Amino acid sequence: MPPVVNSVDPAQGPVSGGTTVVITGTGFTGATAVRFGSVNAASYSVSSGTQITAVTPAGTAGPVPVTVTTPGGTSNATVTFTYTAVPPTVTGLSPSSGPTTGGTVVTVTGTALTGATQVRFGSVNAASFSVVSSTRITAVSPAGSPGAVPVAVTTPGGTSAAAPASYFFYTGAPLLTAISPSAGPAAGGNTVTLTGQNLLDAVDVRFGALSATLETASPTEITVRAPAGSGLVAVTVTTAGGASNPLTYAYVAAPVLNTVSPSLGAAAGSTVVVLTGTGLTTATAVTVDGVPVGFTVLSDTRITAVVPPGPVGDAAVRVTTAGGTSGAVIFQRVAAPGI
Template sequence: MPPTISTINPTQGPTTGGTTVTLTGTGMTGSTAVRFGSTNATSFTINSATQITAVSPPRAAGAAALTVVHPTGNSNSLTYTYVVAQVPVVTGVAPSNGPTSGGTGVTLTGTGFTGATAVAFAGTPATSYTVNSATQITAVTPAGSAGAAGVSVTTPGGTSAPDAFFFYAAPPVLTGGGPAQGPATGGVVVTLTGSDLLNASAVRFGSTNAASFTVVSATQITATAPPGTGSSPITVITPGGTSNPVAFTYVAAPTVTALAPTTGPTSAGTVVSLTGTNLATASAVTFGGTAVSFTVASDTQITAIAPAGPPGPVAVSVTTAGGSGSGPAYTRVAAPGI
């Protein structure tokens, strides 16, 4: 009994031949040839009684009756269409950049993608690719060197010209950041230095995005800290990946709970002990707005030299990386008259 063909896949291919066509049906065991019109397949393999794979021979454009030759007679025919092979053209790559480690999913747009046999980035085969249509391919980038990589698609019609590019970005590196501390309320501007910082898409303090940031150059970014608590290492994200972290710590605002003594003369020189919390990073102590010399004894104590001034109470304030805090007033007392 002659074999029968129920389906063929694909149903068309280039005039240059070379397309592997899968025929499904019945009674295919013992077949002696597969013909595209009057021309035998370049090669064929009998996979089972219900399947044959055959490689199309070159042939002029147009329809060809595909048949299976068998000692019991030839099969029915299904139409396989030869089309003029088109040289593919890549017109777009999105996204157009990614890390040198590869792994970026990109969409290629263009023409003539049907039957694509290869997609390459600077000559390196894509990790994987899928031909979605004659005008679209999705591919995964291989690892590459920093810089522009020409993207090419190969089909039976040829290989596309190097008219589209994917830009491999080196991973960003941070070498420093300052200040390394700031208030829990955020708002401090941190200057980050490093390399390959261009096209940064985010700056993060821990897992929180910066309130804002500016890419000054390939080696510098300024970022405004968001509110936060505790240790929050800073990282920068670019098309090249995520940088190494640099240290940043949120500091609670200082408090001043007691002064000793609370009074003194109008002349300068009285040593005043300030007691409170979160005083370790003190950068300034003022009496009535006048900056004074001081010594940080611990996170809970500072000694300061009271300045000269008119009689009366003045506010005592401490400024730290966590902000400013005021406590009890210090009162200057005039010397008794004679």
């Protein structure tokens, strides 16, 4: 005689399947199949002639008959299991921002994601998506406009609701408009200010191939500590929105002073001197014993400066450029001859 199914407990479960149910009835010994509708159970075990434990397969929303087949035939189809459609939820995005050009691979985490038929960024379909598990989807962001949009997942159970953790932020590409100073010492370590737009979320600032140390950031200004380098390099900023346009930065060798001519003068008056050396083009200051004095850059190897009156004795003359401060050459102030 065919088996008889009297009840299923529990009598409902999610469309994703995986619900363990206990089927009670008679004539279950030697069962060869347990079906939910037309689909075989994911697994089952015959506990006795009156009880079977089975795991539901995936299904579609609504009731389906539960049947047991034995060598004696197939049971009645009057007892049903109801598949319930659970709407998906989105509980996180990683990363949660990307460029307006799209193309960001985003891991969407949540619940009840199995069977997803659509993933949207705002009102636009994802460029592509793949359901990894019931709690994870990998999606590629489409192009969008700067700002935040909710990411929504649609399954047979419905469409996820917008929540704070479901928002994806489209970031405009950073734009650089100025760099100050535009030159610095080959040893690096100096502070450089970059101005522009969309700079707040900078993840990397590069001087050529080397990353600078980020100190402060705002939407329109970044300060960094320059790395060591040489020659002319392109400075770029990278954010979630992409890489900026380049600005040019020049690494300058430290200045060297070789001579001062004349090397002595009256302590009571001013003396115009010529300083010779190398790396003098970008001179920003000439000091005599630490006091700034007037100067004129004649070439990369020559500067004229005015040594002011001062005490009798040696005075240290130095030049500061974008590359740093030179060593000192000595100017000697002498007393006026006595009468």
